[in-house]
Amino acid sequence: MSFTLRSVKVPPNSVSLQEARSRTFDFFRSACRSIPSVMEIYNLHDVATPSQLRSTIASEIRKNAHITNPKVIDMLLFKAMEELNNIVEHAKQRHHIIGQYVIGRGGLVQDLGTKDQGISNFLKNFYDSNYF
Amino acid sequence: MASALRAAVLRYIRVPVAQTLALNGSKLSLFNTVRSMSAHGDDHLDKEEVIERVLDVVKCFPKVDPSKVTPDVHFQKDLGLDSLDNVEIVMALEEEFKLEIPDKEADKIDSCHLAIEYIYSHPMAG
Numbered sequence: 001m002s003f004t005l006r007s008v009k010v011p012p013n014s015v016s017l018q019e020a021r022s023r024t025f026d027f028f029r030s031a032c033r034s035i036p037s038v039m040e041i042y043n044l045h046d047v048a049t050p051s052q053l054r055s056t057i058a059s060e061i062r063k064n065a066h067i068t069n070p071k072v073i074d075m076l077l078f079k080a081m082e083e084l085n086n087i088v089e090h091a092k093q094r095h096h097i098i099g100q101y102v103i104g105r106g107g108l109v110q111d112l113g114t115k116d117q118g119i120s121n122f123l124k125n126f127y128d129s130n131y132f
Numbered sequence: 133m134a135s136a137l138r139a140a141v142l143r144y145i146r147v148p149v150a151q152t153l154a155l156n157g158s159k160l161s162l163f164n165t166v167r168s169m170s171a172h173g174d175d176h177l178d179k180e181e182v183i184e185r186v187l188d189v190v191k192c193f194p195k196v197d198p199s200k201v202t203p204d205v206h207f208q209k210d211l212g213l214d215s216l217d218n219v220e221i222v223m224a225l226e227e228e229f230k231l232e233i234p235d236k237e238a239d240k241i242d243s244c245h246l247a248i249e250y251i252y253s254h255p256m257a258g
Contacts, residue, residue, distance in 0.1 A: 025215070025216075025219050025235075025239075026235060028216065028219055028220075028223075029219065029223060029235065029238070032220075032223040032226075033223075033226075033232070036227075050227055051192070051193075051224060054220055054223060054224065055194060055220070058216050058217070058220050061216060062216060065216075
């Protein structure tokens with residue numbers, strides 16, 4: 001599927017917010033449909049379930065739910081499609097997928113100790129994750 | 133070595149032809165009485181099973197309170213989900229029943245009732 005997607009040219013901008021919205025759902029569907037092959041490629045069966053990955057994709061989309069400019073949404077969709085293509089074409093390695101989408105923003109090590117209560121947000125984010 | 137052994141064995145094996153033919157014939161006829169014309173057979177899902185599996189999928193959705201889920205529940209009005217959650221549930225249903233629901237149909241499915249109807253009437257649902 002990814003190879004057919006690659007040959008498609010960049011579509012014209014969405015005319016309305018409604019169109020951008022439906023394109024977002026289309027993207028979400030195609031991402032969900034590629035989950036089984038992604039799990040196969042990156043051997044994710046023992047670290048994640050399809051429904052977890054689906055929820056992760058949905059939360060990534062929901063992060064940008066406040067955006068109302070159709071051009072910005074189109075740009076984000078383009079980047080999302082690019083990311084999806086890269087993942088489906090095996091342009092990444094297993095730890096990229098796990099770090100980004102399975103463990104996600106929870107961070108590799110859940111350090112709930114008191115020792116770094118006062119540290120800056122920058123440092124907290126630094127310890128938390130590479131991906132944001 | 134192996135071929136010599138095979139030749140040696142084959143020389144002494146005799147298969148009674150009439151008996152096997154009769155055996156095969158009886159097996160075949162038995163098969164035909166049980167199986168219908170199609171290779172898939174008539175394995176259409178019955179309604180109770182569809183309802184149960186749809187409700188299970190919806191209940192397993194993390195944002196849903198399982199006690200609220202009934203066959204008539206509306207995803208957005210009754211369960212407090214948004215449109216993206218709605219699409220997510222439809223995708224989960226696709227996975228559960230091994231379907232691919234076309235986008236136009238998928239947009240219309242916004243309640244348990246419609247989902248059950250759609251899947252029940254779908255010939256490939258399994």
